Structure formats: structure tokens, C-alpha cells
Amino acid sequence: MRPSALWALLLLPAGVLAQGCPADCQCNQPRTVFCISRRSHTVPHGLPPDTASLYIFENGIRALSEDSFVEVPALQLLDLSQNQLSSLPRNVFQSLPSLCNLDLSSNQLHEISNETFHGLHLLERLYLDHNRIQHIHPAAFSSLENLLELKLQDNQLHVVPPLSLPTLLLLDISRNRVTALEPGTFHAPNLESLKMAGLGLGRLDEELLHSLQNLHELDISGNLLARVPRVLRQLRGLTKLSLAGNGQISQLQPEDFQELHSLQELDISKLSLHSLPRDFFGSFSRLKVITAAENPFNCVCQLSWLVHWLSTSKVSLRRSEETRCHFPPKNAGRLLQHLEYADFGCPTTTTLKATSPKLATSAPSSRHVPPTPSAAGSTPGEGSSTATPSTVLEGDPSPETRLCPPHTCLNGGACQLDTSNHLECVCPPGFSGLYCETKVWATTPPAATQAPTHPTRVAIKHVGGTSLKVDLQNYVQSKTQLKGIRLTYRNLSGPDKRPVTLSLPASLAEYTVRALKPNSSYHICIGPLGDRGQEEDLCVEAHTLQLTQQQQHAPVTQGRDPNLALVVVPAMAAVLLLVAAVAAVSYYARRRRQGKTPATPVVGSGPLELEGVKACLENGDLAGHGQRLPEKTVMPHGLEYEVPLMQPQYTSAATPRALRPSYF
Structure with a gap:
């Protein structure tokens, strides 16, 4: 053999020299094959028989056959996402007994039969999201006794079949067409993360979730719930809860959350909240993040405690630019976090020096006194019982010592004590509301006029x-x-x-x-x-x-509106522009590499940033990097459950890839 030919062979990658590699694929990594963006309609042939990880996403594959994977029996990870598959043959994965990660997301699948996943007894992750699935056979997942994660979000399901999966940790059925879930749908006692966002659920049956005592994350955002589900009182292990987007919820009661002592993240954004009960977050000793954006908050005295709590606690307020006041007019549109105590219209409390007995001016109890909405629209003395604090014996609990702050009642309303010794506003004719702030249109037209006609169109x-x-x-x-x-x-x-x-x-x-x-x-x-x-x-x-x-x-x-400003200012444009730029650079860099001599790909870069790349949990080893799963944790009340598989998502480029979460 000529010396030049010998040097050429020595310079070839080891995988190519030993087994060869399909056209338009890279086989440089040990037992890993990348066939990305091939734009072919079939699975590549000529794969090394010892291949353990096969990435063939974004290939334009339209169909599979029963012998598509017979030449790779040792396969452990198969990524078929972002292709054009509309159906799956029977027993198509029968020849892959070692497979533990299967990604079929972003295809065009319509149905999952009871024979689709036969033989996959070791499968741990199954991703079927972003398809067109309308029907799943009740026994489709019955043989997957080791399944940890199941993703079915963004399909067209009307019914979720009973899921009897004893090892399942994550289930996502968000954004389907399921408007009701029958009790007994979830037979998954170890479930840690359940996502049911955007289903259109009007209620949540207590029997549906009461057996999920190991649940850590619950996402029921974007539904049609009219109140907070009572079942939350039983889910004492929750660390992350999202109620966002249930626009019919107008009140939050502390008793609905009193058992959630482990809660760390709470999303109550985009509800119809005008206020929050005083010290609402007192039960959440571990709370780290709160999201309360896009609520029509009444920034009056009753809510002044919230700003003080946000400034003194270590809790982070997400989407603070979208957390604004909607009432009263003087505060409308202002950032809630930027308000000071004086902005809420609370009465000042003055202490008087005196000999025995000690005297002090009484301030109205925040528990009973309606908050001062604004002085706008009323004149001095209008709607208030008095403008001068009264001097009383300190500690005197008599109801007569409670005062109406100036201008509590608007539009000529009169402030008085009700039968329970609570302050209330008596509104004049034509006005209603807690502070007489709402104008009531006449129910009967004047004799000389005709009743208003209903509009026939929207301008x-x-x-x-x-x-x-x-x-x-x-x-x-x-x-x-x-x-x-x-x-x-x-x-x-x-x-x-x-x-x-x-x-x-x-x-x-x-x-x-x-x-x-x-x-x-x-x-x-x-x-x-x-x-x-x-x-x-x-x-x-x-x-x-x-x-x-x-x-x-x-x-x-x-x-x-002259009396109300609704301002929602999300700062997303810059983020979307940055993401698009990064994606473009990554794509052209990858295409440029494919046109040259195959080089050693770096795991975790380029196309590997896609969700199609998953890591296998083997013998408790996380992502194959030697990280052991956390041991069981014993919580108060005697609850024992696994620490969530979810790990913090690191964004720094210097963060080791081994610390990436097992799912996204």
C-alpha cells in the first residue's frame, strides 16, 4: 500500500473506519449516529449494529416499516421528532428491546394503537406531543411498566384513556380538546409533575387527584375554573402551582392553600383578582417566586400590606412590569411594586402623649374597614363619617372607635357600621359597589323616553x-x-x-x-x-x-377610559429577537459543518439543544454522568415522597451539561 493511502486511512474517524456510516450522517461519537436534516423519506440504512443513540429528526421521513430498525438491536435512544409520520406500523419497535428513550414529537400522527409500543419494556421516556392524535387505545401503554415521562400535549384528544403507570413521574396533557376528566383516569401513585393547561376544564374532581400524594408540580392554567379546586388541600407536597389564566376566579381564600407549606412557586396571573387577603402568603414559608401579573388590582388601603411584604420578603415577583393597578384612577396603570404606603390612601395614625390612662388615636381595623379607593371624584366631607381622628382609651375594642377614612365612599355615599360592626358604604340612587364607585344604569326608562335598544353589531x-x-x-x-x-x-x-x-x-x-x-x-x-x-x-x-x-x-x-387605565407591558420582543438570532447562527453553522469533512460533534451543542435529545436514567444514574437520584424525603405530616426529578434549569454557558434537567 502506498504511504499516502495509508495516511489517508489513519486520518479517518474511528467509527467510519470500523463500520462505515450512512450518507449525510455522522458516526464519530462512540455508538452515536447523527442524521439531521437529511431531507429523506426513509430511515437511513447501513447503520453500525452497535449504535446506542440514533438522532434522525427533521429528515422528512413519511413512513416506517417493521424492519426499519432491525439492524440496530442495541438502540437505547431514538429521536424521530420533526418528521412527517402520519401512522406507525404494528410492532414497529419490536426489534428494540433495550430502547429507553423514544421521541416522536412534532409529526402528524393521528392514532396510537394497542400494538404500537409492544416489546418496549425498558422504555422510560415517550414523547408524543405536537402531533394530531385524536384517539389512543386504552391498552396502548399497558406494557410500559418502567415509563417515567409521558408527553401528550398539543394534540387533538377528546378523551384521555385510563393511565395505569406505576412508575410515571411526569405527565403532560396540556392543550388538547379534553373538557372533562373522569375520576380514575390517573393510576400513577408516584406522579410528580402533572400539566393540564389549556384544556377548558370547568371543574376539577377531587377524586381525580386525591391519590396523587407524591405530586410536586401542578399546572392547571388556562382553563375555565370559577374557583380554586378544593383538592389542593390534600396535595400537601406541592412545590409549584399554576392557576394562571382562569379568568373567572375573582377571589382567593387562605383556607384553600393552608396545607401547601412546601410551596415554592405560585402563579396567580391573569385571574380577576381585585385584592388579596391580608397576609395571604403567611402559610408559604418556603415561597421563592410569585407571579400575579394581569390582574385588575384595586390599589387601596386594603392591599397596602402586599407592597410592604414584597419589599421585606425574599420572594421574587415575576413579570413585575405587568403587575399594575387598575383602580382607583389616581393609581391606575402604576406598577404595584413602585407604590408607597401613602399612595394607598390609608389614614395616618397619631399617638398622643398623656398621663394615665395612656391615650391614643384609633386607626380603623384593616380587617373590617373598606379600603380608601381614592379621593378623586368626591369633595371633602362627602361620603365620610368624619375627617378628624377620635381620641379613645388604648385597647378599647368597642365598635364605635372604628373610623371611616376620609373619602372612603364615592359619589355621595354614606359610611356607617353594619349589623356586624363592619364599615359599609350606603350608596345613593344610581350608584353601587363596595365604595359606590360603579354607576348603575336605570332598569326602567323614563316615561318620556324609550327603553335603550340592544346594539345589533360591534363597531x-x-x-x-x-x-x-x-x-x-x-x-x-x-x-x-x-x-x-x-x-x-x-x-x-x-x-x-x-x-x-x-x-x-x-x-x-x-x-x-x-x-x-x-x-x-x-x-x-x-x-x-x-x-x-x-x-x-x-x-x-x-x-x-x-x-x-x-x-x-x-x-x-x-x-x-378617563377613569381607568389598563396597561400590560410584557418585554418579550427583545427576547424573541435574541432567540431567533441564536437559532439562525446554530442552523447555518450546522449546515456548514455537514458540507465539509465530518468532524467530531460536541454533545450538547448545535442540534443537540433540541428537545429531541434525552438522557437515559440507568440504575439511578442521572443523564449518564454519575449523578445519583436524591433519596426519599420525609415531609411534615408523615408524607414520604421522592424528591422531584426536575432540576433547576441553568442558563449560563459555563454550567456543565451534566446538570441539565432530565426533562424540559
Whole structure:
């Protein structure tokens, strides 16, 4: 053999020299084959028989056969995500008895039969999310006795089959078409993370979750719950809870959360909360993160404790730029975290020096006194019992010592004690509400006038290419005792036609919906809040204009009203731009590498950042890097459960890859 030919053989990677490698694939890593973005319709052939990890995502594969994987019997990880598979043959994975990670996400699957996963007794992770699955056979997962993670989110399921999976730790069924879950659906006593976001659930049966005593994470956001589920009182091991997006929940009661002593993260954003009970977070001694954005908070005296608690505790407030006041007018639109005690309109307390007995001026009890909404719209002395603090014996509990802060009641309302010695506002005719702040439209028209006619259409005005202004004035004037307005819109032109529902106060004359798609058709409806299904909504179809260079998308939803400012300012544009830039650089770098001589790929970089790459838990070893799973932890009340498999997600580039979580 000529010396030049010998040197050429020595320079080839070891995997290519020993076994060869399919075209457009890389086999440089030991027992690992990468066939990424091949744009082929079939599984590559000629794979090394000892291959343990096979990545063939984004290949355009349209079909599999029963012999697609017979030449790789030692396979442990198979990533088939982001292909075009519409069905799976019977026993297609029968030849892979050692497989423990299978990713079929982002395909076009319609059905899962009872024979699809036969033979996969060691399978630990099964990802079927982002498909078109409408039906799953009740026995489809019966042979997967070692399954740890099952992802079914973003499909078209109407029914979730009974899941009897004793080892399961994570289950995600979010954003399907399941509107009800039968008791007994989950037979998974070791389940740690359950995600049921965006299903349209109107209630949560206690029997559905009462057996999941090992549950650490529960996501029931984006549903139609009208109150906090009582079953939370039984889930004492929860560390992460999301109730976000259940817009019908207007109150939180401390007793619904009193058993959640281990809670670390709580998301109560996008509800209809006007206030929170005093010291609501007192039961959460381990709380680290709270999200309360997009709530119509009344920033009055009753809520002043929250700002003080946020400033003194070590709890982080997420989405603080979207946590704003909606009432009273002087605080509307202001960041809740930036308010000071004086901004809440609380009365000042002055102590008087005196001889025995010691005298002090009494301040109204925050437990009984309605908070001061604002002095706006009222004159001195209007709606208040007195403007001068009274001098009383310190410690005197008599109800007469409780005072109305100045301007507590608006629009001429009178402040007085009710039968329970609590302060209340007696409103004049034409006004209602806790502080007489809401104008009540006449239930019967004057004799000389005719009853208001119901509007027959919704008036829409264009505001640039990505915003539509909805006229609410005619609709409000046609209603009597309107609690609020429900505004719903959905995009008829794009692939995502799920409706977005907003809860608006009845005092708005118009509402501008922003951050819409340009040159698109939208279906917009308005109806009474809290009266879903009892009265037909008014709907209209509107078309957004073509976006010009001067117009920009503004992810802000804002209502214009002289008495109320609704400001939501999420700062997402910069983040999306950064993610797009990083993705583009990674993609072109990968394509450039594929066009050159195969080089040794680095595990955890480039395409390996996709969710399709998973690590196998073998004998308690986390991600194959020698990290042992945590031992069992004994919690108060005698509860014993495994420490969550979820690990903190590290974003620093210097963080070792071994510390990445087992699932995302």
C-alpha cells in the first residue's frame, strides 16, 4: 500500500473506519449516529449494529416499516421528532428491546394503537406531543411498566384513556380538546409533575387527584375554573402551582392553600383578582417566586400590606412590569411594586402623649374597614363619617372607635357600621359597589323616553396594521347592572385559531386589542362577564391592515377610559429577537459543518439543544454522568415522597451539561 493511502486511512474517524456510516450522517461519537436534516423519506440504512443513540429528526421521513430498525438491536435512544409520520406500523419497535428513550414529537400522527409500543419494556421516556392524535387505545401503554415521562400535549384528544403507570413521574396533557376528566383516569401513585393547561376544564374532581400524594408540580392554567379546586388541600407536597389564566376566579381564600407549606412557586396571573387577603402568603414559608401579573388590582388601603411584604420578603415577583393597578384612577396603570404606603390612601395614625390612662388615636381595623379607593371624584366631607381622628382609651375594642377614612365612599355615599360592626358604604340612587364607585344604569326608562335598544353589531376601528379598537359604549348603555364585559377574539387566517378571552370592567367606553397579525381576519365577540351561555354574544369579523415600515408590533393591551387605565407591558420582543438570532447562527453553522469533512460533534451543542435529545436514567444514574437520584424525603405530616426529578434549569454557558434537567 502506498504511504499516502495509508495516511489517508489513519486520518479517518474511528467509527467510519470500523463500520462505515450512512450518507449525510455522522458516526464519530462512540455508538452515536447523527442524521439531521437529511431531507429523506426513509430511515437511513447501513447503520453500525452497535449504535446506542440514533438522532434522525427533521429528515422528512413519511413512513416506517417493521424492519426499519432491525439492524440496530442495541438502540437505547431514538429521536424521530420533526418528521412527517402520519401512522406507525404494528410492532414497529419490536426489534428494540433495550430502547429507553423514544421521541416522536412534532409529526402528524393521528392514532396510537394497542400494538404500537409492544416489546418496549425498558422504555422510560415517550414523547408524543405536537402531533394530531385524536384517539389512543386504552391498552396502548399497558406494557410500559418502567415509563417515567409521558408527553401528550398539543394534540387533538377528546378523551384521555385510563393511565395505569406505576412508575410515571411526569405527565403532560396540556392543550388538547379534553373538557372533562373522569375520576380514575390517573393510576400513577408516584406522579410528580402533572400539566393540564389549556384544556377548558370547568371543574376539577377531587377524586381525580386525591391519590396523587407524591405530586410536586401542578399546572392547571388556562382553563375555565370559577374557583380554586378544593383538592389542593390534600396535595400537601406541592412545590409549584399554576392557576394562571382562569379568568373567572375573582377571589382567593387562605383556607384553600393552608396545607401547601412546601410551596415554592405560585402563579396567580391573569385571574380577576381585585385584592388579596391580608397576609395571604403567611402559610408559604418556603415561597421563592410569585407571579400575579394581569390582574385588575384595586390599589387601596386594603392591599397596602402586599407592597410592604414584597419589599421585606425574599420572594421574587415575576413579570413585575405587568403587575399594575387598575383602580382607583389616581393609581391606575402604576406598577404595584413602585407604590408607597401613602399612595394607598390609608389614614395616618397619631399617638398622643398623656398621663394615665395612656391615650391614643384609633386607626380603623384593616380587617373590617373598606379600603380608601381614592379621593378623586368626591369633595371633602362627602361620603365620610368624619375627617378628624377620635381620641379613645388604648385597647378599647368597642365598635364605635372604628373610623371611616376620609373619602372612603364615592359619589355621595354614606359610611356607617353594619349589623356586624363592619364599615359599609350606603350608596345613593344610581350608584353601587363596595365604595359606590360603579354607576348603575336605570332598569326602567323614563316615561318620556324609550327603553335603550340592544346594539345589533360591534363597531371596529383600525389603529395601524396590528391593532383594532372595539367600541363598547353602545353595548354598555344597552345593559342593566352589567358586572363586566367579556371580549373574545381569534385569528381566522393563521394556523392557531384558539380564542383569547379578556375580562374588562363595564366602565370602559372602548378597548384597543393590540399585537395582532397584520393582513389577517379576526372574529371578535363581546358579551356580559359571568353570563356565559345564557345570552348570545355580539360578534363581528374584522380584517387588520397591511403592516407598513413605520408600524411596529406593540405587545400591549390597553383600554382607554378617563377613569381607568389598563396597561400590560410584557418585554418579550427583545427576547424573541435574541432567540431567533441564536437559532439562525446554530442552523447555518450546522449546515456548514455537514458540507465539509465530518468532524467530531460536541454533545450538547448545535442540534443537540433540541428537545429531541434525552438522557437515559440507568440504575439511578442521572443523564449518564454519575449523578445519583436524591433519596426519599420525609415531609411534615408523615408524607414520604421522592424528591422531584426536575432540576433547576441553568442558563449560563459555563454550567456543565451534566446538570441539565432530565426533562424540559
